[in-house]
Amino acid sequence: MTALSHLKVIDLSRILAGPWASQILADMGAHVIKIERPGEGDDTRHWGPPFLNDRDGKPTAEAAYYLSTNRNKQSVTIDITCPEGQELVRELVRGADILLENFKVGGLAKYGLDYASLVSINPRLVYCSITGFGQTGPYAPRPGYDVLLQAMGGFMSVTGRREGEPGAGPQKVGVAVVDLLTGLYAATGILGAIASREQSGKGQHIDLALLDVEVACLANQGMNYLVSGVSPKPMGNAHPNIVPxxxxxxxxxxxxxxxxxxxxxxxxxxxxxxxxxxxxxxxxxxxxxxxxxxxxxxxxxxxxxxxxxxxxxxxxxxxxxxxxxxNSIAEVFADPQVVSREMARTIEHPLAGPIPIVASPLRFSGTPVEYRTAPPLLGQDTDEVLRDELGLTAERIAELAAKGVI
Known part of the structure; x- marks a missing residue:
């Protein structure tokens, strides 16, 4: 038994923040259907090298970046720019609990896949929109990428060597920390909305902005400024409030x-x-x-x-x-504590056989995280999902494929 096996997620997001959230939900047992563009898929499929090698040692088209955040999901290719593709998504949404998306503000309205359109066919839907700057405000139309937000939201102003030292200047964190934090907030917010739905019977829209997340996560540095009126400066690896x-x-x-x-x-x-x-x-x-x-x-x-x-x-x-x-990353995965906690595991991949994955940090006593399936190949579950979820015949699926809808 898993914690979220009763929930179905339609994931229209790509890159990192949204897929990170849906992987968290999938690890806890949610049924996640990842909707991707036919022939292209999630952008991160192409963000390499490194790429996964197949059983013969030859590179595949599966980038390590993509593999880091898409396990336990099904991949369904649907062209949402065409009416038949939009209708397929709407039909999937009828039986779903959650929808995740990270299109630009208003980007899904022209396809009839925005919250206002979908809540009319599924009032219980929890719809989470992830954008760079939120659904409102003067920056709402702008696209947002992690490094841009690390700069605009203040992280880069407090990261790096002290002013005057060799190598000083704006410095980003070594991982896409704003995306990852946003993914964590998305998963938390979605579960909060699901808990609320148990009382009200209704879903809701979650408006989540990367900039808001970063400002919230300035934590003590943000409060240091608000209390003192002095902007914190980078201090290398030192702490502004604790010594040594x-x-x-x-x-x-x-x-x-x-x-x-x-x-x-x-x-x-x-x-x-x-x-x-x-x-x-x-x-x-x-x-x-x-x-x-x-x-x-x-x-x-x-x-x-x-x-x-x-x-x-x-x-x-x-x-x-x-x-x-x-520690270096190699030393991290060789560390006795990390080894003991089994943070590096393997999962069976259709092209490569057993491949490494980084485990979830969640340790439940009663509903343990499961590692059911490797990150899917592009569209590998399209036929199965359309058949099992929507009842489409093999003939209808073939017709949609011939038209380029799937």
């Missing part, structure tokens, strides 16, 4: 030390041979450490370069001071 909470050089590389309270700080000072600093009024409290950041960090750096990262991690773990190495 950053990287430090070691004899063979670097490590992270993340001191969250005064007790941890005192134990860190004892471990580096400076126990007096743990009770020194200039450093004993976090507020004092923030005020005297530069002097304190210089003292810590003089000590950390005396041992290797491994030696420091072992010593500081014994002292109950949070610390760890700065």
């Amino acid at each position: 909470y950053q990287d430090f050089p070691t004899a063979d590389g670097a490590m992270i030390v993340a001191v969250g309270n005064d007790g941890q700080f005192a134990r860190l000072m004892a471990e580096i041979g400076q126990p007096g600093l743990g009770v020194d009024p200039a450093y004993a409290t976090n507020g004092a450490r923030v005020a005297n950041r530069d002097a304190l960090l210089a003292i810590i750096r003089e000590a950390t370069v005396q041992r290797t990262t491994g030696e420091w991690v072992e010593a500081l773990e014994r002292a109950n001071v949070p610390c760890g190495p700065v």
Whole structure:
């Protein structure tokens, strides 16, 4: 049994934010039907290299990017620009619980697939629209991509080296973090709307904007500005409100030390041979450490370069001071904790056999996540879905294919 096996999702989204949300729902058991353009499909199918190799070691057309966010779904190719294709989608929506889309504002209205059109045929539908800037406001018509939003929403202004240091300047996060956060908010909002529907019997429209998500996720940095009136600046790997909470050089590389309270700080000072600093009024409290950041960090750096990262991690773990190495992606997947939690798994792919996937972080005690099917080939489920969901005959499906509708 899975948590969402009773829910059916029509996924008209592509790229990352929408597919990330629908994969979360699919992992929890929802039946997700991914609607794609005939012959083209989701843009990310072509976002490579790297591409998946088949059983003979030859590259396929399946990009790793696409594979990262589309498991447990069915792929159905429908041309929504033609009336017959629009009618197929409407018929699928009649029996659906959720629809996800990330077209430009008003982009689906001309096809009769907007919320106002579909709610009339399915009042219980939860319809989630993901756009760069939302359904309202002066920027609503604009397209939105992750790196653009990281710049406009402030993330790039607080990421990267400190001003004046070599390499300083605007810096994006190494993954499409705004898209991923939006996908998480979409999944959460959809489940909230489903819970509300249990009481009201009615679905609703969710208007989700990447810019809104990023502004919300400025978190302490946003509140730091609103409370102080001062815009935060990039601080490298340091924290604006906590010291020491950053990287430090070691004899063979670097490590992270993340001191969250005064007790941890005192134990860190004892471990580096400076126990007096743990009770020194200039450093004993976090507020004092923030005020005297530069002097304190210089003292810590003089000590950390005396041992290797491994030696420091072992010593500081014994002292109950949070610390760890700065891992490469290869080191992440080799880490004993990551291995123990089975974050890298395999799933059977129709072209390649067993392929790697990154597991869901969700661990349910009663309704575990399932890894049922690999990210589908373009249109591989079209005939099955149209037959089983809509009752179309083989002859009718062949006719639609001949016309280019599917």
